[in-house]
Amino acid sequence: MIKIALDAMGGDFGPEVTIKGAMEAIKAYDDLELYVYGDEKKIKPYLTSTERITIIQTDKVIDMGETDPIRVIRNQRDSSMVMALQSVKDGVTDGVVSAGPTQALIVGAHLVIRRMKGMHRVALAPIIPSFDRKGKILLDVGANVELRAEHILELATFASVVAKSYLQRENPTVGLINIGVEKGKGRQLDNESYELLEKSPHFTFVGNVEANDILTNDADVLINDGFTGNIVLKTMEGSMKTIGKILKQEISSSLGGKIGYLFMKKNLNRFKKRFDPNEVGGAMIFGINHPVIKAHGASNSKAIFSAIGQARTFIKNDVVGEAAKLLKEIKIESEENN
């Protein structure tokens, strides 16, 4: 049995979506057992079965607007999020899914479950849509404002294992987000990272990737520090949202547009779906000793279902163990070089 802890209270919509998603996951996966942390009386209305479900009662929730994650993780040990994380630490479960506040989950994963051996930083890594519909891993999107080149190498190595075992890429490729494709472009960090990534035997490094090519290039993993990744992700989100709004505005501005819309409603829905974060699963917290998946705050039940499936694949394929093996080699290599 694969045991996953679910923070039932996290996210903008709480138990209604988390429990509905959980029910779908239990139905889809025979080998899945869920430990659900939250307020039983808010959970029960959405339970359609109790098979392979254990509810652990708590009515404490970490607020979505939380701004002091370290304090809240230390002080709210009885919150649904911290209890879910603690269950992994205690060996009760093998991984966690939460739609709670991002920074609190990152800090909590770090403080409660702890970092895995060989990883010196944790990172937040969402799967972003791509033109070829296969999806890509983007990191770091904000766990570390600044990273050193060795951290970039460690995180890229971990990400390549995820690309292999979760995105099913036979030979994972890694690209460095940069302001030009030629070697030597960018900041000191970019040049140092390029040097290290280029030499890695664990993945194919495709070199620098300019930001206008992120959605269309071939790399499975796109990496840079947490400032850069966050700017990329947020710019993408903002552009897509604004373009959607402008499209709507222009279509509804004339009768022709409105009639046309009736004909192509299905097409426009498919179009919209290709950018829907609910379709692609949660963001992964890399570098923790067990899988921790951050479903986004506005998740619907489908997104929670995807995030649980994602955690399950991580556990089943022992992503952390596989990554640890490769990271050990990095350590030996750098020791040899000394």
Next chain:
Amino acid sequence: MIKIALDAMGGDFGPEVTIKGAMEAIKAYDDLELYVYGDEKKIKPYLTSTERITIIQTDKVIDMGETDPIRVIRNQRDSSMVMALQSVKDGVTDGVVSAGPTQALIVGAHLVIRRMKGMHRVALAPIIPSFDRKGKILLDVGANVELRAEHILELATFASVVAKSYLQRENPTVGLINIGVEKGKGRQLDNESYELLEKSPHFTFVGNVEANDILTNDADVLINDGFTGNIVLKTMEGSMKTIGKILKQEISSSLGGKIGYLFMKKNLNRFKKRFDPNEVGGAMIFGINHPVIKAHGASNSKAIFSAIGQARTFIKNDVVGEAAKLLKEIKIESEENN
């Protein structure tokens, strides 16, 4: 008379678009005189009048794929771009428009025309579309990979003058692109820049702006270092292009979509136009002693016309002189603080 030097040979389409754009500008502005640098026999077929036009013959062109801008500027003094820049230096003209290679134009402006007093860095600043259709100034998009906080302040001050005299914003507002809105977010540079921008008496600082809010927030100027700005601009370009491709793909995937398209063709064209870089004019090189406008490489004649109009407004409103006044105050302030 406002005298503008036009690099007729720059850009992907050369004299055909540059001269057509020049003809439109001459027609639109009575006070405009153009000095056109390029190959007369390639220019002549597109000349519809010779009024207020002086052609200076050269058949040397800086290649669009140029990768060593310093070398090319030093060695190709007889190229259309360098001759156009030199005419400003020599006092023959008051500003330059070129669609030639970006880095060569930045380096050329720097080496030939020179920096203005009080500005310690030059920056490349395009006007980006915004949801409210008014446009915004984004900088630096790649002239400086790294900047110090004082440079950010100087460039923001210059940009606020441009927002006032070119975008006609009565009280220009400046936002710092960052990974969170709260003060204290981001890197050391972001924190130091925040401190300086906040104290400026020359514009209203609206604080940090997250990247997902760049197209929709109220700031007239959005600033950070050249690495960050480049990532923002390119991510936007890539997102818009990919979204356009996916929209096309989905619409043409069914008969309903194709029929719908016939009804809303005009709407979709208006939609497309709202992101068309040809509509918004060229990128400005800030910090140079005279206006230098970089029309993008793929400019059509309308974009060249806009860029010439932009250079004209810069000269007419003495943007460089106005900015110099404010920059002088910054200098006095920081000297007083010492």
